[in-house]
Amino acid sequence: MSSSSSVGLLQLLLWGCEVWLLMSCGIVNGDSSTVKTGDISKVEDAENFHIYYGQTFKVIKNAIDGRSYLLVQNTSRMASRTKYCSSRIKSFVIPISNYSVDTDLFPVSFFELLGLLGSMKGITSDSSVASACVLKLYQSGDIQLINSSSSDSQLELFAAHFTTHSDQPQACNFANFVPFQENTPLQIAEWIKFLGVFANVEARANQVYTAVKNNYLCLTNVAASKTKSFKPIVAWMEFYDGAWSFTQETLKLKYVEDAGGENVDNSINKMTYNISNPDDLEQLHAILCTVDVVIDGTYTTEPANYTQSTFLQNVNVEADNSSCFAFLTNQSLWRYDKRVQNSNVSVTLDWYDGGVSQPQLVLGDLIEALFPAANYTTTYFRNIAKGEGVVKIDAKMCDGDTSIAMEPIILPCQ
Numbered sequence: 001m002s003s004s005s006s007v008g009l010l011q012l013l014l015w016g017c018e019v020w021l022l023m024s025c026g027i028v029n030g031d032s033s034t035v036k037t038g039d040i041s042k043v044e045d046a047e048n049f050h051i052y053y054g055q056t057f058k059v060i061k062n063a064i065d066g067r068s069y070l071l072v073q074n075t076s077r078m079a080s081r082t083k084y085c086s087s088r089i090k091s092f093v094i095p096i097s098n099y100s101v102d103t104d105l106f107p108v109s110f111f112e113l114l115g116l117l118g119s120m121k122g123i124t125s126d127s128s129v130a131s132a133c134v135l136k137l138y139q140s141g142d143i144q145l146i147n148s149s150s151s152d153s154q155l156e157l158f159a160a161h162f163t164t165h166s167d168q169p170q171a172c173n174f175a176n177f178v179p180f181q182e183n184t185p186l187q188i189a190e191w192i193k194f195l196g197v198f199a200n201v202e203a204r205a206n207q208v209y210t211a212v213k214n215n216y217l218c219l220t221n222v223a224a225s226k227t228k229s230f231k232p233i234v235a236w237m238e239f240y241d242g243a244w245s246f247t248q249e250t251l252k253l254k255y256v257e258d259a260g261g262e263n264v265d266n267s268i269n270k271m272t273y274n275i276s277n278p279d280d281l282e283q284l285h286a287i288l289c290t291v292d293v294v295i296d297g298t299y300t301t302e303p304a305n306y307t308q309s310t311f312l313q314n315v316n317v318e319a320d321n322s323s324c325f326a327f328l329t330n331q332s333l334w335r336y337d338k339r340v341q342n343s344n345v346s347v348t349l350d351w352y353d354g355g356v357s358q359p360q361l362v363l364g365d366l367i368e369a370l371f372p373a374a375n376y377t378t379t380y381f382r383n384i385a386k387g388e389g390v391v392k393i394d395a396k397m398c399d400g401d402t403s404i405a406m407e408p409i410i411l412p413c414q
């Protein structure tokens with residue numbers, strides 16, 4: 001088969017998959033195919049990727065950037081004949097035996113949950129990793145550092161290179177992983193299925209996602225039942241360049257709602273409050289006198305040094321003049337930088353890694369912030385009104401066997 005006619009065939013296949021959807025590609029009921037029932041993932045909540053199954057191949061379609069990945073089973077005849085690498089369609093032989101990751105803003109915890117750390121062989125940087133076990137594998141030489149800005153073929157050493165930066169130049173083994181375009185915590189967490197497909201570990205991906213989702217939904221129901229006459233009001237805010245703003249991110253607003261809280265409304269979050277402007281400052285103080293819980297998401301290069309007094313300084317209030325702030329008298333001032341990997345070059349929060357693949361833990365923390373229980377230890381959030389400090393992540397904290405899949409943490413829920 002000439003390469004041009006095989007591209008034509010592929011396009012036909014992809015077109016077929018799109019138009020006839022699952023049926024024409026023989027999925028779901030999987031007649032007598034080589035793809036065993038139970039080994040397929042169905043996307044339930046995420047909106048930005050689709051998976052189609054053939055007898056000996058799978059197709060993942062990425063709705064964000066329009067790219068398709070044709071994944072051919074290594075046992076099929078197509079595997080040795082097929083190699084596509086265009087801007088829209090790439091082929092991979094699966095299960096991939098090794099892979100590398102652009103670790104910048106990449107939640108590697110998905111691979112931990114899938115049990116795939118053993119075949120992670122390259123990372124672009126160790127300082128942008130918040131996983132103790134990836135750091136351990138790197139320090140023991142099992143994972144090598146690859147130079148992402150180099151023009152040589154370092155990035156093509158491995159069967160696949162996963163990245164969240166879909167705007168970069170893309171070698172033939174690049175696969176774009178773009179969960180952050182989704183709107184809700186569960187939609188983002190479902191992207192575990194995207195990665196599972198490359199290693200034929202759909203069953204594991206389904207199992208983890210179902211466990212995470214059930215726990216998340218259960219916690220949401222419990223939180224809803226905790227509200228008495230009024231929901232606690234939550235201000236999720238950030239200080240940048242001398243001014244405060246309240247979050248408008250759908251994801252964060254959704255977390256607050258699911259935890260049984262109420263976000264400050266649009267009349268408040270549509271503007272910024274510059275603390276050098278006396279009118280803005282007065283308004284900001286007035287708003288803060290009405291809220292029950294504050295989450296301070298201000299970026300800092302040194303989370304350990306960000307305390308309640310940093311917050312008071314940033315809202316320009318003397319400690320002895322803050323008595324109308326109920327969130328201070330009631331000690332509910334939070335940051336999501338409890339787990340941090342601090343190197344001298346950068347600060348990496350586990351919030352962007354473990355917190356992405358296990359949103360039930362983030363929700364559990366928020367429920368604790370809104371409805372404090374007697375005996376609960378948060379994972380990602382720390383209460384700076386109670387002087388809680390950070391936990392520094394390092395390789396020594398990896399105590400499990402890195403060749404075994406990590407179990408998701410299911411929170412008690414009744």
Ligand SMILES: *[C@@H]1O[C@H](CO)[C@@H](O)[C@H](O)[C@H]1NC(C)=O
Nearest residue numbers: 073074075076094095096097
């Ligand atoms: C296909 O992949 C599996 C799992 O990595 C491996 O055991 C097997 O030898 C491979 N088969 C071929 C024909 O490459």
Ligand SMILES: *[C@@H]1O[C@H](CO)[C@@H](O)[C@H](O)[C@H]1NC(C)=O
Nearest residue numbers: 145146147148149150151152
């Ligand atoms: C990475 O590659 C670029 C371009 O080739 C080079 O300038 C840089 O020094 C390399 N960095 C490291 C750490 O090797």
Ligand SMILES: *[C@@H]1O[C@H](CO)[C@@H](O)[C@H](O)[C@H]1NC(C)=O
Nearest residue numbers: 096097098099121157158159
């Ligand atoms: C990674 O896998 C590819 C394809 O299976 C293989 O050619 C390559 O040698 C492997 N690289 C390493 C470093 O293991």
Ligand SMILES: *[C@@H]1O[C@H](CO)[C@@H](O)[C@H](O)[C@H]1NC(C)=O
Nearest residue numbers: 240241242243274275276277
């Ligand atoms: C806030 O005001 C100060 C002083 O006027 C100014 O330097 C700063 O850029 C302002 N910040 C914003 C976000 O407008």
Ligand SMILES: *[C@@H]1O[C@H](CO)[C@@H](O)[C@H](O)[C@H]1NC(C)=O
Nearest residue numbers: 300301302303304305306344
């Ligand atoms: C953090 O606090 C320590 C101790 O007070 C200080 O030595 C260090 O310079 C601070 N770091 C930053 C980035 O402010």
Ligand SMILES: *[C@@H]1O[C@H](CO)[C@@H](O)[C@H](O)[C@H]1NC(C)=O
Nearest residue numbers: 285316317318320321322324
């Ligand atoms: C203390 O609070 C009062 C009343 O809100 C205000 O008039 C005064 O400027 C505040 N002083 C400081 C130092 O913040």
Ligand SMILES: *[C@@H]1O[C@H](CO)[C@@H](O)[C@H](O)[C@H]1NC(C)=O
Nearest residue numbers: 292326327329330370371372
């Ligand atoms: C302080 O928190 C408790 C428990 O969350 C709540 O019942 C109480 O109303 C809060 N008090 C104030 C002044 O917000």
Ligand SMILES: *[C@@H]1O[C@H](CO)[C@@H](O)[C@H](O)[C@H]1NC(C)=O
Nearest residue numbers: 125126127342343344345346
């Ligand atoms: C980071 O700190 C280590 C040890 O203190 C030092 O060897 C290294 O050069 C530093 N890196 C940078 C980029 O400053």
Ligand SMILES: *[C@@H]1O[C@H](CO)[C@@H](O)[C@H](O)[C@H]1NC(C)=O
Nearest residue numbers: 373374375376377378411412
């Ligand atoms: C508090 O939590 C610890 C660890 O989860 C548990 O061992 C202990 O029994 C709990 N105490 C109460 C009073 O629930």
